[in-house]
Amino acid sequence: MSPVGAKGNKSKKRNGKSGVPAQRSGARGAASAPGPGQGSDFAGSRFTGSAAQQYGQQYNTFVQQYAPAPSALDALQALPPEFTGRDEDLAPLLDLLAPDSGTERPVAVVAGMGGVGKTTLAHAVGHEVLKRGWFTGVLLVDLRGYDPQPAQPEQSLDALLRRLGVQPEHIPPTGADREVFYRSHLAERGRKGERLLVIADNASSAAQVKPLLPPAPHAMVATSRRALPGIGRPRTLHQLQPDDAVALLALALREANPEDRRVEEDREAAERVATACGCLPLALQIVAALLVQDPDQPLAERAERLAAGNGRLDSINDGERDLRAVFGQTFDGLLPQQQDLFRMLSLNAGPDISTPAAAALTHHTETAIDNQLGQLAAAHLITRGTTRGRWQMHDLLRDYAVEQTQAHLKGNRTARRKYDQARERLTAHYVKRAEGARTHIDLSDQLQPSPEFQDREGALRWVDGESGTLIATAHQEAPSEASVRLCFALTEYLQYRELRDEALAIAALSLDSLRSLGDRLNEPSAWSHLGYALRDLHRYDEALDAHTTARGLYERLGDTFGFAKAWENGGSVLEALHRFTEALEAHATARGLYEQIDDVRGQAITWNNTGITLRSLHRYEEALAVHATARELCEGRGDTNGQANALSSTGITLQRLARFDEALVVHATARELYEVRGDTHGQAVAWNNTGITLQDLGRYDEALAAHATARELYEAAGDTNGQAVTANNTGITLQDLGRYDEALAAHATARDLNQAAGNTHSQAITWNNTGTALRALHRHGEAVAAGRRAAEAFESFADFTRAGEALGELATSLEAGGAGADEVRATWLRSAGAYDRAGATVKRDESRAKAEAVGSAAG
Numbered sequence: 001m002s003p004v005g006a007k008g009n010k011s012k013k014r015n016g017k018s019g020v021p022a023q024r025s026g027a028r029g030a031a032s033a034p035g036p037g038q039g040s041d042f043a044g045s046r047f048t049g050s051a052a053q054q055y056g057q058q059y060n061t062f063v064q065q066y067a068p069a070p071s072a073l074d075a076l077q078a079l080p081p082e083f084t085g086r087d088e089d090l091a092p093l094l095d096l097l098a099p100d101s102g103t104e105r106p107v108a109v110v111a112g113m114g115g116v117g118k119t120t121l122a123h124a125v126g127h128e129v130l131k132r133g134w135f136t137g138v139l140l141v142d143l144r145g146y147d148p149q150p151a152q153p154e155q156s157l158d159a160l161l162r163r164l165g166v167q168p169e170h171i172p173p174t175g176a177d178r179e180v181f182y183r184s185h186l187a188e189r190g191r192k193g194e195r196l197l198v199i200a201d202n203a204s205s206a207a208q209v210k211p212l213l214p215p216a217p218h219a220m221v222a223t224s225r226r227a228l229p230g231i232g233r234p235r236t237l238h239q240l241q242p243d244d245a246v247a248l249l250a251l252a253l254r255e256a257n258p259e260d261r262r263v264e265e266d267r268e269a270a271e272r273v274a275t276a277c278g279c280l281p282l283a284l285q286i287v288a289a290l291l292v293q294d295p296d297q298p299l300a301e302r303a304e305r306l307a308a309g310n311g312r313l314d315s316i317n318d319g320e321r322d323l324r325a326v327f328g329q330t331f332d333g334l335l336p337q338q339q340d341l342f343r344m345l346s347l348n349a350g351p352d353i354s355t356p357a358a359a360a361l362t363h364h365t366e367t368a369i370d371n372q373l374g375q376l377a378a379a380h381l382i383t384r385g386t387t388r389g390r391w392q393m394h395d396l397l398r399d400y401a402v403e404q405t406q407a408h409l410k411g412n413r414t415a416r417r418k419y420d421q422a423r424e425r426l427t428a429h430y431v432k433r434a435e436g437a438r439t440h441i442d443l444s445d446q447l448q449p450s451p452e453f454q455d456r457e458g459a460l461r462w463v464d465g466e467s468g469t470l471i472a473t474a475h476q477e478a479p480s481e482a483s484v485r486l487c488f489a490l491t492e493y494l495q496y497r498e499l500r501d502e503a504l505a506i507a508a509l510s511l512d513s514l515r516s517l518g519d520r521l522n523e524p525s526a527w528s529h530l531g532y533a534l535r536d537l538h539r540y541d542e543a544l545d546a547h548t549t550a551r552g553l554y555e556r557l558g559d560t561f562g563f564a565k566a567w568e569n570g571g572s573v574l575e576a577l578h579r580f581t582e583a584l585e586a587h588a589t590a591r592g593l594y595e596q597i598d599d600v601r602g603q604a605i606t607w608n609n610t611g612i613t614l615r616s617l618h619r620y621e622e623a624l625a626v627h628a629t630a631r632e633l634c635e636g637r638g639d640t641n642g643q644a645n646a647l648s649s650t651g652i653t654l655q656r657l658a659r660f661d662e663a664l665v666v667h668a669t670a671r672e673l674y675e676v677r678g679d680t681h682g683q684a685v686a687w688n689n690t691g692i693t694l695q696d697l698g699r700y701d702e703a704l705a706a707h708a709t710a711r712e713l714y715e716a717a718g719d720t721n722g723q724a725v726t727a728n729n730t731g732i733t734l735q736d737l738g739r740y741d742e743a744l745a746a747h748a749t750a751r752d753l754n755q756a757a758g759n760t761h762s763q764a765i766t767w768n769n770t771g772t773a774l775r776a777l778h779r780h781g782e783a784v785a786a787g788r789r790a791a792e793a794f795e796s797f798a799d800f801t802r803a804g805e806a807l808g809e810l811a812t813s814l815e816a817g818g819a820g821a822d823e824v825r826a827t828w829l830r831s832a833g834a835y836d837r838a839g840a841t842v843k844r845d846e847s848r849a850k851a852e853a854v855g856s857a858a859g
Contacts, residue, residue, distance in 0.1 A: 073137025073163070073196065076126045082251035082285065085244025086121055089237055093125050096233060097197070097219055099134055105216040107232025109209075110223045113380040113394060114146075114326040115282030116237050118223035122199045125221055129197055135219070136194045139163055141212065145204025145224065146329035153211040157182050160198070160212065164189075179211045187215045197221065204333060206231050225330050227378040238383075239394065245274035245284055252288035262291070262299050269299035276306035277316065278395045282323060289318040312399050327400045330379060341372050342381055343408055345393060346401035347423045349476040350469025352385050352392040357469075360429035361422050387465060427482050430466070430473050434489035437463050442492045443641045443679070444601070456678060463493050464718055471502060478509055479516035484526075487513070491529050495536070496681065498721040501758055504533040524553035524562055528569060535573050538761050538797045544573045561602070564593035568606055575613045578801070578839045583613045601642065604633035608646050615653050623653045644673035644682055648689060655693055663693045684713035684722055688729065695733050703733045721762065724753035728766050735773055743773045764793035768806045771813055780817030787813050791830075800838035807831035808847055815854070825854040 089110075096106045110118045126138040141159050143151045151159075154175030161171050161182055172178045186196065196214065200222040203209050209222050209231050222231060240248065249270055250263035263270040277283035287306070291297060306315050316323040331339060344361055345353060358373060359366045373391050376382045382393045393401065409416045436452025440459035453459040463470070467490070474486040487510035494503035507530040514523045531546035551566035571586030587610045594602030607630035614623035627650040634642030647670035654663035667690045674682030691706035707730045714722030731746035747770040754763040771786035787810030794803035811827035828851035835844035 073139060074130075075140050075163070076123055076130075076138055079124055079127060080120065080252075080285070081255040082248045082288070083120055083124060084247050084251060085240045086117070086124065089121055089235065090124060090128065093121075093221065093235060094128060097125070097129055097134060097221075105214070106219040107213060108221050109228045109232050109234050110221060110237055111225065111227055111234060111380060112237035113280075113397065114225055114330055115280050115323055116239060116380075117281040118225075118237055119201050120281070121237060122201060122221045122223050126197055126199055134195070135197045137196050139196055139198045140201065141199070142201050143203045143208045145202045145208060146333060150204055150208065153208060154178055156200070156208070156212055161185065175211065182212075183215050186218050190215065190217050195219075199223075203228060225380050236380075239279040240281060240284075242271060242274055242279060245277065245279035246270045248281060248284050249274060249288055252285060253291060256288075256292040257295065260292075260295065266299050269303050272303035273299055273306060276303060276312065280323075280394070280396060282321065282326065283316050283396060286316050286318045286321050286323060289321075290315075293318075313396065313403065316396075323396065324400060324403075327397060330381060331400070331404065334376075334379065334381075338372065338375055338379075339404075341369075342376060342401055343405040344419065344422055345376075345382065345391075346398060346405050347419065348426060348469065349472035350466070351472070352390050352469065354465070355389045355391070357426060357429055357466075358391070361426040363422070363425060390465065427473060427477055430470055431482050431485050431489070433462065433466070434470055434486055438489045438492055441496060443677075445639060445641065446601075457680075460493075460496075460718070463490075464497075467493070467497075467499075467502075471506060474506065474509060479513035481517070484510050484513050484517075484519070484522065488522075488525065488529070491532070495532060497718060498536070498757065498759070500533065500536045504530070504537060507533045520553075521557070524550045524557065524559070524566070527553065528562075528566060531569055531573070535576065538576075538799060540573050540577045540798070544570060544577070547573060560593055560597050561599065564590045564597075564599070564602055567593065568602070568609065571606075571613070572609055575609070575616060578616070580613050580617050580839075584610060587613065600633055600637050601639060604630045604639070604642050604646070607633065608642075608649055611649055611653065615649075615656060618656075620653055620657050624650060627653065640673045640677050641679065641682070644670045644677070644679075644686075647673070648686060651689055651693070655689075655696060658696075660693050660697045664690065664697075667693060680713050681717040681719060681722070684710045684717060684719065684726075687713060688722075688726055691726070691729055691733070695729075695736060698736075700733050700737050704730060707733065720753050720757040721759055724750045724757065724759065724762055724766070727753060728762075728769060731766075731769055731773065735769075735776065738776075740773045740776045744770065744777075747773060760793060761797055761799065764790045764797070764806070765802070767793070768802070768809055771806075771809055775809075775813045775816055778816075780813060783813040784810065784817060784819075795834070800834040801840055801843075804831045804834035804838060804840065804843055804847065807834060808850070811850065821854055821857070825851045828854060 093108050093110070095101060096103060096108055110121055112118050126140075129135045130138060139160055140163070141151075141156050143156060145151075152175070157175065157178035158171055161178065162168065164182075164185060166185065172181050189196065196218045198212060198214050198218065198220040200209050200212050200220060203222050203224040204226060206228045209220075209224075209228060212220070213231075214220055220232065222228060227234060239245075246263060246267070253260040253262060273287060274284065277287055287302065291299075291302060306312055313324045331342065334342065341358075341362060345358070347361065348357065353361075355366050355370050355373065359369045362369055362372075364372075370389075373382065377384055377391065381397060382391045384390070385392050405419070409419060433452055436450035437459035439447040439450040440453050440456040441463070453462065470486055470490060474483045474490070477483040477486070487506045490506055491503070494500075494506060507526060511523070511526040511530060514526050527546050527550035531543045531550065534540075534543035534546055547566050547570040551563060551570065554562035554566050567586050567590035571583045571590060574580075574583035574586055587606045591603055591606040591610075594600075594606065607626045611623040611626040611630065614620075614626065627646050631643055631646035631650070634640075634646060647666050651663045651666035651670065654660070654666060667686050671683055671686035671690070674686055687706050687710035691703045691710060694700070694703035694706055707726045711723050711726040711730075714720075714726060727746050727750035731743040731750065734740070734743035734746055747766045750766040751763050751770070754760070754766060767786045768790035771783045771790060774780075774783035774786060787806060791803055791806040791810055794800075794806050807827055808831045811824050811831060814827060815824045828847050832844045832847035832851065835841075835847060
């Protein structure tokens with residue numbers, strides 16, 4: 001027989017337990033006299049007292065057969081009725097355990113945070129493999145890894161052997177020998193055709209599991225809140241998907257009372273409960289138990305209680321199960337420096353944190369902190385983000401970390417000073433990086449590019465990853481200078497990415513902070529930022545008020561540049577309000593102020609905006625002239641971005657004049673300038689304009705290709721709104737080609753993208769175009785429904801030009817669908833009224849004529 005080696009001794013030494021150590025017996029190299037447990041088959045053995053009393057030397061074993069004892073191979077508890085949403089986690093485990101998997105001795109480790117449902121999943125695996133006939137029995141052992149006194153390997157082996165039917169007097173006295181006996185016993189069962197699945201639950205270390213690994217053909221599934229290196233195939237278990245979390249809640253309530261319909265009656269409140277529970281199965285089960293105890297409590301009330309203040313964990317305790325205690329077991333098992341890091345991570349305001357930010361927080365090197373973060377991830381107190389180098393913490397664990405931090409700082413001035421300094425370092429890190437990114441994102445050429453980033457794309461990538469955290473930090477630190485600096489640094493980024501709601505929130509936050517700080521110098525800038533955000537949300541009257549307020553403040557400060565800019569911004573809003581004469585006057589005033597301070601760039605911008613207003617007045621030749629002036633001013637100062645913008649405006653004006661071939665050339669030139677600057681977003685805009693021009697020329701296949709290119713560029717630039725615009729334009733082109741089903745798909749894509757971006761105004765545009773495609777397919781009822789949605793949305797935005805257009809399309813769909821003449825006529829009159837409010841007199845008269853024609857035909 002070949003010796004087993006010192007494996008049992010290693011296990012014994014690691015766990016600090018006494019016993020008979022493996023040793024060399026006889027002369028050097030004499031393998032014929034194995035030490036205790038080495039090369040022996042203990043199947044069916046009994047250990048006598050004389051053998052058990054020996055220590056430090058070889059002893060004899062006396063083998064005798066014994067009658068079989070009852071075994072516990074079918075001890076799996078029934079799965080809870082609310083077990084759901086784990087098909088994707090079950091599948092790979094079952095694939096591994098299948099007889100034809102090609103793995104001789106399958107071993108899997110299911111790891112995850114406390115309360116995520118690891119034990120239940122392991123039991124589900126056990127039930128399924130028995131059902132399929134792959135195994136003849138299941139052995140369960142609880143390793144109590146997070147109890148004050150975790151099970152030692154020899155204790156676990158004793159429990160397993162008893163469950164295998166081994167009489168207590170036949171179980172070896174030491175861990176090393178129990179391990180050999182356990183494997184020998186399982187091997188014998190395997191030779192008899194049995195195949196057992198060992199479920200080693202709740203392990204805290206690989207050392208607890210290794211001695212329990214069964215020989216082939218048996219298998220094991222271990223569960224742990226930590227990664228167990230060197231133990232089988234890992235499978236990380238995450239919280240449930242929101243829909244599955246709601247399903248769990250519903251199933252748990254109906255199990256207690258089949259008549260309980262609270263989830264079905266208030267799905268929105270159920271979703272809020274699930275979200276407040278972090279979609280964590282244990283939390284959901286506890287809350288379900290509390291709801292069962294109070295059958296009259298509405299889900300909305302429970303959701304409010306779970307969301308209130310910092311006491312969420314207090315509300316996830318049913319008297320028998322306490323989520324806080326579950327988290328505490330994991331936390332207590334950390335080293336002091338790991339506990340400190342876990343607490344400090346709660347100081348980060350955002351949804352996740354990067355390794356460099358964590359290094360700033362802790363004042364450690366990135367290499368050192370990356371290792372420590374990895375240890376917390378191994379304990380499943382944080383998780384690695386989808387982007388490498390980013391780390392996330394479950395919401396409920398974050399609540400627990402906040403509690404631990406508060407308890408740690410209470411009455412401890414030294415610790416409070418340390419944590420205050422950590423928070424200041426983290427905030428300073430975010431401010432420095434955000435301000436550095438702004439110098440690359442801003443296209444005014446007025447800011448010196450920061451060495452924090454190599455180029456614009458790198459800066460955008462960084463802010464893309466950190467935007468949520470930067471916004472949260474700005475709110476957390478308000479009112480303060482740091483908060484204002486973050487808000488100002490984010491303004492251009494939020495405009496560029498068209499994150500309109502976020503831009504409004506940040507602008508309002510900076511304004512409130514500046515007022516609280518009494519900072520009159522920067523207040524007008526905050527009003528300007530608020531005006532930008534309101535204009536992008538089509539809240540034009542409020543935007544005009546904001547720019548007017550900024551203008552007054554700049555004037556009082558004697559800031560001519562700011563004063564001019566405020567006039568210019570007001571002019572753009574007036575143009576959006578169709579107050580074109582006032583807009584021209586505002587642009588002229590701004591231009592005169594820019595001339596006073598010799599600001600050529602400002603003059604060029606006002607000339608270009610003047611051209612846009614003239615175009616809205618159908619004064620196309622004048623518009624072309626002023627666009628040319630803007631372009632010449634930009635060329636004189638080497639402003640390629642300004643040149644490209646002026647060319648884009650020129651191309652659109654040429655399209656209005658039906659000079660499509662010239663427009664194509666101009667858009668191509670703009671495209672080249674954007675490309676030289678490395679402005680992906682500008683290139684996308686130019687390609688989109690090119691596609692529209694090609695549509696006007698009837699070159700539809702080329703138009704589709706141009707829109708596809710634009711969409712790819714918008715996608716590369718991270719501009720969801722731009723992608724939606726190109727998808728919508730693609731749909732219009734497909735309608736021109738008579739490919740209406742494809743057009744509907746394109747418009748649906750545009751709507752989905754707009755919804756993801758929160759752009760309800762653009763959704764209305766796509767609904768209007770969807771209605772025309774449906775009408776062409778003779779799906780008149782759906783066309784009418786789409787048209788109504790579009791018209792109502794435009795009216796709610798006070799966008800009366802588009803409301804007039806949408807109402808006209810709606811009237812056409814109503815007529816095509818056989819609606820009564822009175823309804824059709826009334827809709828045309830509504831269209832005329834909307835155009836009248838927009839000041840579009842020609843369109844108004846056209847709609848009135850349509851209404852009269854319908855009335856005449858009916859008469």
